[in-house]
Amino acid sequence: MSGETAAHAAPKQALMQAADAARHAPSIHNTQPWRWVVRADTLELHAATRRQLRTGDPEGRMMLLSCGTALHHARVALAADGWTHRVDRPAGEPLAVIRAEAHGATDLAAVRLVQMMRVRRTDRRTVTEEPLTDDAVQPLIAAAGTAGIRTHVLNSDQVIELAVLVEQAQKAQAGDDDLRSETADWVGGDRPAGTGIPGSAIPAEPPQTTVAEREFPAPGTLRAGAGHDTAATYAVLYGAGDEPGDWLRAGEALSALWLTAAGNTVTVLPISSPVEVPFTRQALRHMLGDLGFPYLVVRLGHGDPEHAGPAPTPRLDAGQVVEVED
Ligand SMILES: Cc1cc2nc3c(=O)[nH]c(=O)nc-3n(C[C@H](O)[C@H](O)[C@H](O)COP(=O)(O)O)c2cc1C
Missing domain, CATH: 3.40.109.10 (NADH Oxidase)
Structure with missing residues (x-):
């Protein structure tokens, strides 16, 4: 003792x-x-x-x-x-x-x-045809709620609307040369060791999805599965404010939701492009009935059991991110 x-x-x-x-x-x-x-x-x-x-x-x-x-x-x-x-x-x-x-x-x-x-892991494989039950989704909403953040599960019409917004956001981003070059610095390319997204986490060919996944500069090696993710659940994390402190809390909620999902064998893929681009962020807000500000979209589902999930992505050493004061 x-x-x-x-x-x-x-x-x-x-x-x-x-x-x-x-x-x-x-x-x-x-x-x-x-x-x-x-x-x-x-x-x-x-x-x-x-x-x-x-x-x-x-x-x-x-x-x-x-x-x-x-x-x-x-x-x-x-x-x-x-x-x-x-x-x-x-x-x-x-x-x-x-x-x-x-x-x-x-x-x-x-x-x-x-x-x-x-x-x-961030799982960019298509999800299986087995939809998540309400019992599987509720603990995730509750987990995000512990950080004071709300989660809105999209209905089928809203999923189509989201697909259009993601397409518009990605189109706007694809037309920006500076952005394309910045993305290439973090995905493959010349980036600090221990950071960025390796090819092993990126699908070898574009997965069949209702809502497009992020377009990366080059295909990777991840086998994404042949199915179509029609059974995926899409949800938006949102809240009352749109200030830095709100974004920090939204990240805490994302972590709470994701770690809970991992424990329940639910896969998570964040989809941030419609929040990154101002006009689609505004449209997403309207989709929420102006109830709050959207922070992030997540796709939820069951991972494809036919294919191995992505390998771990690298991390910086503790010495690069942790400073110990005397
Ligand atoms: C705020 C945030 C936004 C993200 N947006 C996307 C996204 O739009 N598309 C995507 O494929 N991954 C997205 N990710 C996942 C990251 O790429 C991933 O967390 C990172 O590469 C580390 O890999 P890991 O999650 O497997 O550890 C996002 C993650 C966070 C935290």
Whole structure:
């Protein structure tokens, strides 16, 4: 008992481990646009703006969603380690400060989510013909709700509308030479080691989908499956505000939804192009009946059992994203 107390007298070790666990978090183009500063009993989250997509994401919307996924990963890791904590969200930098408070019982639900961090993937294979039941979708909505973010599941007419919006967004993006060159820097091409999307996560040929997947500069090697994803569920994460703090929370919600989905063998594919392009973002907002601001679209379903899922994507070393202060 006394050993345990001594081992946890200083939370610094747990905070370092939490920052390390957050390296598994998903991010736009696998840019991992975060940086952590570990102090005696606090962990600060900063945006690593040098890995921001300056052309595709000038406002930092997707960068902050990505930082939010890392924040949620770190919090789950701390809870799994038995630490209660508080999060302060100063306006600006740091984006968030996690303060370890007390060490107590391990949170078993969090332990399960930590296990999912290693197996969760962005799955660009087509989904099977078996639709998700309401029982499968509700826990995902509830998980996103823990971060204060709502999830709207699209009906079949709205899925068609979404398909049109994604096509329009991708067309607008395809006509932008600077954007194409920026994307090529992160997908294949000359990019910092430990970042970007490898060919093994990109379909070898365009999968048959109602809503088009993101167009990458070159085909990859992932076998996407021959089916058509007519049974996929599409949902929009949305909320009341459209400020940086809202985007951070949306990222936390995405992480909560995704880790829960991974534990229930539900695959997730984020579709961000209709949010990245201002006029389709506005149209998506109207589709939500102006109830809130859209943050991200996700496609949900069951992975194709005929083909192996994507291999893990690379990550930066802890030394590149975690700074430990004396
Ligand atoms: C905010 C956000 C937006 C994303 N948008 C897309 C997208 O539009 N299309 C896509 O194929 N993947 C998208 N992704 C998935 C990332 O490319 C993926 O997380 C990253 O490459 C790391 O791979 P992993 O998720 O398998 O670990 C997005 C991820 C995040 C966090």
